[in-house]
Amino acid sequence: xxxxxxxxxxxxxxxxxxxxxxxxxxxxxxxxxxxxxxxxxxxxxxxxxxxxxxxxxxxxxxxxxxxxxxxxxxxxxxxxxxxxxxxxxxxxxxxxxxxxxxxxxxxxxxxxxxxxxxxxxxxxxxxxxxxxxxxxxxxxxxxxxxxxxxxxxxxxxxxxxxxxxxxxxxxxxxxxxxxxxxxxxxxxx
Amino acid sequence: xxxxxxxxxxxxxxxxxxxxxxxxxxxxxxxxxxxxxxxxxxxxxxxxxxxxxxxxxxxxxxxxxxxxxxxxxxxxxxxxxxxxxxxxxxxxxxxxxxxxxxxxxxxxxxxxxxxxxxxxxxxxxxxxxxxxxxxxxxxxxxxxxxxxxxxxxxxxxxxxxxxxxxxxxxxxxxxxxxxxxxxxxxxxxxxxxxxxxxxxxxxxxxxxxxxxxxxxxxxxxxxx
Numbered sequence: 438x439x440x441x442x443x444x445x446x447x448x449x450x451x452x453x454x455x456x457x458x459x460x461x462x463x464x465x466x467x468x469x470x471x472x473x474x475x476x477x478x479x480x481x482x483x484x485x486x487x488x489x490x491x492x493x494x495x496x497x498x499x500x501x502x503x504x505x506x507x508x509x510x511x512x513x514x515x516x517x518x519x520x521x522x523x524x525x526x527x528x529x530x531x532x533x534x535x536x537x538x539x540x541x542x543x544x545x546x547x548x549x550x551x552x553x554x555x556x557x558x559x560x561x562x563x564x565x566x567x568x569x570x571x572x573x574x575x576x577x578x579x580x581x582x583x584x585x586x587x588x589x590x591x592x593x594x595x596x597x598x599x600x601x602x603x604x605x606x607x608x609x610x611x612x613x614x615x616x617x618x619x620x621x622x623x624x625x626x
Numbered sequence: 627x628x629x630x631x632x633x634x635x636x637x638x639x640x641x642x643x644x645x646x647x648x649x650x651x652x653x654x655x656x657x658x659x660x661x662x663x664x665x666x667x668x669x670x671x672x673x674x675x676x677x678x679x680x681x682x683x684x685x686x687x688x689x690x691x692x693x694x695x696x697x698x699x700x701x702x703x704x705x706x707x708x709x710x711x712x713x714x715x716x717x718x719x720x721x722x723x724x725x726x727x728x729x730x731x732x733x734x735x736x737x738x739x740x741x742x743x744x745x746x747x748x749x750x751x752x753x754x755x756x757x758x759x760x761x762x763x764x765x766x767x768x769x770x771x772x773x774x775x776x777x778x779x780x781x782x783x784x785x786x787x788x789x790x791x792x793x794x795x796x797x798x799x800x801x802x803x804x805x806x807x808x809x810x811x812x813x814x815x816x817x818x819x820x821x822x823x824x825x826x827x828x829x830x831x832x833x834x835x836x837x838x839x840x841x842x843x844x845x846x847x848x849x850x
Contacts, residue, residue: 461708465701473696487700495707562685581686586653588790602644609647612682623678 446510454502465494468511471583472518478578479522479571489525493518508592515583516593519575558621565615573608580605643675650679655788656844780821781830782849783837786814791842799840803833817849 446467452460469490476493477486496517504513566577579585579593591598613623642665648654649662666672787796800806803820810816820833830848838846 470695474690474693487696491700491704494704498708563689580647581683582690584651
């Protein structure tokens, strides 16, 4: 996100804090797609993700006055989204958030083995990205898609900065293993 | 990639590898970016890994972009909930609150307040005049833009702080170097005074090199 957009996000939040509905519409228009995609990758259910983003932006409307500007607005939004998504998942008895069950949740992407026949590295990579655990998917998305810094990821996920680096390291390692199983050798691990 | 790479990020080479995804997404600070670029210049394996990371990033973006967007239902639900919220007490700015206060005063109270303000202004002018006479004696007239030359007997340096540096971190850094800001920012640079006595060139260069290696310092150089 550009510095200019970050600055105008701060202005929008100040206007939202004073009850400006139009500012809320602009803010929603600017951020809802990315927030939805982040939520969808966490909860893997379109309806749940839609309900979640309404809830997230309602929180923005209510809490805008408490935003202290210690992080970028987009980082604050993703942190709220993550908290709500994981709280919702924890409430669902059938979706406990350990790696095994998160990894076993049905994924719409092809299995790596299926992809093997497609002989398309890009497609295989996307299939393997979809097969990562929730913890690994989340960190890959935050860094590669949402372009967050080490410090911002640490703030969103609530872990130390060194753990952020280590977690992405292992996510990439797992990705390489999945690719290898799909017949694509990248030389690592 | 070698088997040695199949480890937790630990030593310097692995620490650099662990930074590559953030080098690729452009969010590293100046100092880390320089470290990665220096390592890339000498290690072909790192260059290959960076290419793999860029490929992963491109496919992650592709994957996310195919996820579509929420339906308009989500927006309708949100704004229905917002409209159902209790009316918010609009917080007025300070100037708006002062204006509201003045408007509410009766003409008599307004006259008394204006007189009180006039008295305060006269007393304030007297105090300022006395302070000036005591400070400059009969040294005569000086323009408002006149600044006595600063007697900076310490070592001065030009510093640019990292964009992500917090005010408290800058303040702690200055305290740890017994330094103070004497000018700036000009073109993003501050002129800082280090210590209270001039240092020999070798010692000064060592001090500034140490300053340059600080996490929150993007650039540091001796000031002429």
